[in-house]
Amino acid sequence: MVTIKDIILIVYGLFLSAVIGLIAAAFLITEGFFSDIVWVSNNQILQIILIIIGSGILYYLLKRWPSLPKTAHDSITELKQNQTINYQDVFLNLLITLVILTFGAGVGPEAALLSAIISLSIWQADNLRYLYFQYDVLKQLPFHKALGRLLNPFRYRQKYDDSIAPKMPQILRKKILYAVFTINGIWAFALLLRQTDQPSFILKLGQSHWQLTQLWLLPVLMIAGYIFAILCKVCYNFFYRIFHRWQLSLLQKVILGAVGIILVSYLAPDLLFSGQHSLHLLIGSWSHKSAGFLTVMALLKLVFLAWCLNLNWRGGDIFPITFAAMTEGFAAASLLPNYDALFVTAIIATTIMSELASPIVAGIFLLFFFPIILSPVIIVIAVLMFLKNKYLPKLNVKLD
Incomplete structure (x- = not known):
């Protein structure tokens, strides 16, 4: 009672x-x-x-x-x-x-x-x-x-x-x-x-009309996304080892972090902050950019993330990784114009985010951005990446 x-x-x-x-x-x-x-x-x-x-x-x-x-x-x-x-x-x-x-x-x-x-x-x-x-x-x-x-x-x-x-x-x-x-x-x-009329974290990327005949792309794109993610981990390891070897003081770290922010603000201001409110660029001003440009932006975003994390400008990595993964996904889609763009983007983004963050985070988080018709694809990739992490050796890098 x-x-x-x-x-x-x-x-x-x-x-x-x-x-x-x-x-x-x-x-x-x-x-x-x-x-x-x-x-x-x-x-x-x-x-x-x-x-x-x-x-x-x-x-x-x-x-x-x-x-x-x-x-x-x-x-x-x-x-x-x-x-x-x-x-x-x-x-x-x-x-x-x-x-x-x-x-x-x-x-x-x-x-x-x-x-x-x-x-x-x-x-x-x-x-x-x-x-x-x-x-x-x-x-x-x-x-x-x-x-x-x-x-x-x-x-x-x-x-x-x-x-x-x-x-x-x-x-x-x-x-x-x-x-x-x-x-x-x-x-x-x-x-x-x-x-208070705050901007939404979630951006709908558009419509998808993918067909089952395109499924043969899934393993190919997953391999490509996985290779990209491993290269990013190698890059992060490089930053970590360099800064750890230098044994910088707190003042030196904070100053170097600020220098990185100043450089980014001058060279690529769209990469400032976490990226959560910059995703609109992918369906806006960046929608006609080349695959090379988008790949460079994705890599620079992750380099900037590694720079900040290693120099005491610490914070979360989920939104920056999401931004980089989706940007690289759109880069891959631009190279495959005869295939559904969001289908390609979803495979690449889910694979990269699963490897750099976690399959669970990727599987849940990315569902909010893509149309529901792509949900089975995202879930399948997240499950495959989860099983890969569980049963195969993993290159462990903690982004914090």
């Missing part, structure tokens, strides 16, 4: 999950706002001055908090080791990432954003535990004092304790509630982005 206590716990959980969603959306809105301020002018001298200022800010923050910014991988590792996460640095983590993204680094927001969501989810669980185990105490307090405790972000919490965890009631079945809270958080996230 559902009690008043259970209802209060559920309502409190929905409130906290909405807060997490709003924080995530506010981060993206803030990043877009400051990026527009920094890059609104086409004056390259002014841009260089602003990048130098941003480098100084980043150096100060990294000097003060050298373990930041955290990625989702860092948060998951900490959670596995300690069964909890230190979420006191969530906003510092987002602040440092905000500086990195604002000043044009070729990385994405998803690493820090997912890390923050993981940390805040633990924060939510600790707050819910406090309400559950201190419910009788809170009932005795005046309403405003009890509410003040529940709304205090960090003071009143209860960490996970395995010895008392089994005492949680059946109504709080974790998997069901986690799903409800997750949906609620996503709803709050999407609502704020929509109300």
